[in-house]
Amino acid sequence: MRKNRILSGRQWLGSMTISLLAASLQLAATTASADNLSYADPEDVGMSSARIERIMPVLQSYVDEGELAGVVSMIARRGEVVHLDHYGTLNKETGQEVEQDSLFRIYSMTKPITSLAIMMLYEEGRLQLNDPVSNYLPEFSDLKVASNGGALQDVDREMTIQMLLTHSAGLTYGVFGDTLVDRQYREAGVMVSPDLETFVDRVGNMPLQYQPGTRFHYSIAIDVLGAIVERVSGQSFGSFLQERVFNPLQMENTFFQVPSDKVDRFGTNHTFNPATGELEVSDRPENSNFVNRRTFESGGGGLISTAEDYMRFSQMVLNGGELDGARIIGSKTLEYMTQNHLPGIFGDHGQHPGDQLPGFANGTGFGLGFAVAEDQTAVGGIGSDGEYYWGGAAGTIFWIDPEEELIGIVMIQHMNVQIPLRATFKALTYGAIID
Known part of the structure; x- marks a missing residue:
């Protein structure tokens, strides 16, 4: 049976007694202090607890049906985390459960950091x-x-x-x-x-x-x-990131090589096999290059991280370059980075058809490190014009919506994902906005 764990407890408050409610809020406060993320009830930031509850059964169904082995999902609005949950296993062979601090290959989600x-x-x-x-x-x-x-x-x-x-x-x-x-x-x-x-x-x-x-x-x-x-x-590139980005943002679980004392939290990568219709193990931690470093520090796809660490990076970006008193970059620079730069480089051909590459849809351009959604009606999914995003080869996704002050993150470890995970999670997330 899956252990249902959401730190802030919003998805089960309705059935709690007063004493358990107090205990859960105390747990949330303690956790927030420990990892320096701020948690709130969804209603405090214009979202619905009941509607956020819709996320769990949908993602759990992907696990139950064998589409995904394990998932960590996370949402923040207006600087407050309102959803953090985990589902399934870190390794389908061993049955080890995914935890909120599990380590994931974020692959191309390294690119915005670089x-x-x-x-x-x-x-x-x-x-x-x-x-x-x-x-x-x-x-x-x-x-x-x-x-x-x-x-x-x-x-x-x-x-x-x-x-x-x-x-x-x-x-x-x-x-x-x-x-x-x-x-x-x-x-x-x-x-x-x-x-x-x-x-x-x-x-x-x-x-x-x-x-x-x-x-x-x-x-x-x-x-x-x-x-x-x-x-x-x-x-070295890794030293620069550690000194200038990870340390100031307190991203303690982001690195190019998994430390030996954290290998037990590192996920196994899986690949969908179209011949069998099943997920198969493709990269075990004990054999992985990310543990036994055999390649360079790849700015395009080499980082390991957690949902919470990437939320800290994303919140800094949404905040205009600052988080918890640490100024990483200027707000005007980030504004410039999240515009569509392609028309300025080669004319009026800055938008590309959906088959240009996975996840790069009509109505979308590209800035400096991020895809930029310019027309959500052309994209064909809910969101805000001006949101920016990217994902990783093993299925990890994130997006940042400045208009709604919203961040969504999903961490999985699956190559060749067959389900519309990003679109589904976005629909569930935006459907919970009620203000």
């Missing part, structure tokens, strides 16, 4: 967004573009830092396609480089897939930004 790091350096005058990348990475000084036939062409204009931030630099990933350039990435072992220096050297010897600044193409661009952080700051 983008923030670059913009911190920008604020300090240490780089400019229109600077050629080769100013900081000489390995990128003589890049060529591969034509469809394989012939190499000169670039029409140099790749810039802004292009890296918006995935419009002409790079690719090597894993989502089978072009000539994708194959070269795989053959060179770009994504299994031992460190960022080797990574940069390998990429600098690869041709670009497209002319820089001509189209959006999801890529290793944010990993390149991690290398720029290293070169400009003089610190």
